[in-house]
Amino acid sequence: MSGSVVLLHLAGAVALLLFATRMVRTGVERAYGDVLRHKLRNTMRNPILAVLAGTALAIAFQSSTAVTLLVGSFAGAGIVSGIAGQLAVRGAEIGSALVIKILTFDLSLLVPLCLVAGTTMFLATDRRSWQQTGRILVGIGLLVLSLEMVGQASEPLRESKLLPVIIDYFAGDPVTAYLLAAIVTWLFHSSIAAVLLIVTLAGRGFVPPELGIVLVLGVNLGSSIIAPLLTRNAEPGVRVVPIGNLLMRGAGSLVMLVAFLWIKPSTAFLGSTGPDQIINAHILFNCIILVAGIPLAKLVYSASEKIVALGTRTDPAKEMAVAELSALNEAALDTPSQALANATRETVRVCETVEIMLQRIIELYESPDADKIKALASLDDRVDRKHQAIKLYLAKATIRPMTEDEALRCQELLGACVKLEQVGDIIVRNMLAHVQKKLDRGLEFTPEGWRELTSFHASVMANARLAFNVLVSRDANTARQLVLEKDRLRDVEKQTSQSHFLRLRDGTIKSVETSSIHLDTIRDLKQINSLLASMAYPVLEEQGLLRGSRLKAS
Structure with missing residues (x-):
């Protein structure tokens, strides 16, 4: 040889x-x-x-x-x-x-x-x-x-x-x-x-x-x-x-x-x-x-x-570029395909911010901190600003003639932005309130309850990444997997609630003290997961894989 x-x-x-x-x-x-x-x-x-x-x-x-x-x-x-x-x-x-x-x-x-x-x-x-x-x-x-x-x-x-x-x-x-x-x-x-x-x-x-x-x-x-x-x-x-x-x-x-x-x-x-x-x-x-x-x-x-x-140097020019950077180029509005690509890029940035918020919120549940709570709340303001900018940009883009596929993509991006804003609102208005309540009262979850919360949150985080990938790739298999995960999490939510009520029945002190926070957090995470999973519906609908609001049998 x-x-x-x-x-x-x-x-x-x-x-x-x-x-x-x-x-x-x-x-x-x-x-x-x-x-x-x-x-x-x-x-x-x-x-x-x-x-x-x-x-x-x-x-x-x-x-x-x-x-x-x-x-x-x-x-x-x-x-x-x-x-x-x-x-x-x-x-x-x-x-x-x-x-x-x-x-x-x-x-x-x-x-x-x-x-x-x-x-x-x-x-x-x-x-x-x-x-x-x-x-x-x-x-x-x-x-x-x-x-x-x-x-x-x-x-x-x-x-x-x-x-x-x-x-x-x-x-x-x-x-x-x-x-x-x-x-x-x-x-x-x-x-x-x-x-x-x-x-x-x-x-x-x-x-x-x-x-x-x-x-x-x-x-x-x-x-x-x-x-x-x-x-x-x-x-x-x-x-x-x-x-x-x-x-x-x-x-x-x-x-x-x-x-x-x-x-x-x-x-x-x-x-x-x-x-x-x-x-x-x-x-x-x-x-x-x-x-x-x-x-x-x-x-x-x-x-x-x-x-x-x-080795750390502050570059003011770079910081300003990051702060002001936007993909929503007004000059591209005359070309719908380019405008939609720009809107997609900006929507992906919103996805990144929402992912950071979703990751940080569970960290605050574990170690509540007033400064970090304020910092997380400020991220929701960024999501709101970008959502408004994307919505206005796409409204301007629809003035120009579009193909049917372009019009559908425009609606899909608008829908995704709305859902991402709703996810941010749930994190800030609901879940941060639970964190503040836990901080003010000095409450602690039971080891079993905390494992349930972190496991449920980990599943939602994984599904969030799938949803963000679907938005860009529009892959039917990933979209189908995301909706199947939504059904699975519904069953997990029922099991989690049953386990929690069993602990309440047994009179576990920590379970009683954190009961409302535990159940409300699971409910919020389930709602977030549903919003993110619905981002897959346009792809499945286009492929003929939806029957009403449910997946067709394969």
């Missing part, structure tokens, strides 16, 4: 490895992301629980970078402290390393089991939670399969005369090998994929343990760079945790490289085989960083804040 064909097979196996890792992560984020976020906020106040939570999330998301970005956003919003966020990221790195350890066992039987079970779950139902679970299982199956493919694709390299020369070069130039591993990891955007590739090649005898450890240290450097680069344009508070991770993990990898090259310790204590030694070195490194990071947490956090402050 020619070298080019071998490299093509190896590239395909690596591509499948990256795709499968991303597939598992997106499946977990879509199915359980909102629930995990809520649970994370509750556990991050305890340093030990913060580490454990970070470890568990990294195993679930198959990515320490995803956890770093998530925790960074929480720290930026003031939900968790920056120090607790850094400890959670330390745990996430260990969780990511443990995933690699698990995946090196003989899991070949999982491939057919996961593919069959996952595909069946994905195709046999329209329920999003089951479909995403199926996606996760298929991703796990493909992940294990990709590792087998990497091993098989690299087998012909045993006969290569060039490969030993390359390996000998990097073994003699560890600094270059370290930097190359960092660059490859940054390109992969996945330390798990990078380490698994190194371990698989080491299992075939291509990478000696000493070089493998150097490469793993480079992987840790590359992985610590990803989050700071992805958040370079974010708010300063969001960037502190990723920068702190770079200081600890990135700088730590460099210190460990120098120590490893200087001391040249035996790798035998790390395991009996090359792959075991490389994996255990990866785990040991992150454990050392965790242990060192606990006493250094305050110092690293302070340094991170100073670094972020140095």
